[in-house]
Structures are given as structure tokens and as C-alpha cells.
Amino acid sequence: MSLRAIVAGNLRRLRNAKGISQEELADRADINRNYIGKLEREENGATVDILEKIAEVLGVDPIEFFKRRTSPSGTVDPNG
16 A cells, blocks of 8 residues: 555545534634545645644644554455
8 A cells, every 4th residue: 555545545534523514624724625625535745844734733643644544353444
């Protein structure tokens, strides 16, 4: 799994866990709303600065975007 896919899956998972829409996240992070969707679809790779803004809005440490998630069986979860 690529690092871009890991970041995309974690971004989606963290955003959904907070109950925030892509549009709301983009607005609160002062990022173009289409860009959030492109990050989650792996069409764009986020810069460190963008990840920092998103992490601040989500109230998480930016390292959370890079963590590989594992399923209960111990395999890497493709959905982040």
C-alpha cells in the first residue's frame, strides 16, 4: 500500500470519526473544498503544511495520517 493511500484512508477515517464533512473541514482549514476530496481519492498528495492545517482542525497529531491500520486478523486495513 502506498503512503498516499495510507494518508488518504486515515484522513477519511479521522474526518468521519469527527463527523465533519469534506466541505466543513476545508472551510475550517482554509483549504479549497475540492482539494480534500482529491486527497481522499488519492488524486493529490498533501504537503506537510496542508496536513498540519487538517490535523489542527481534526484535533489530532499529524503523525496519525501516516499510521498503518491493521485489522483484527493482523493484516493491513486498506481503508485506513
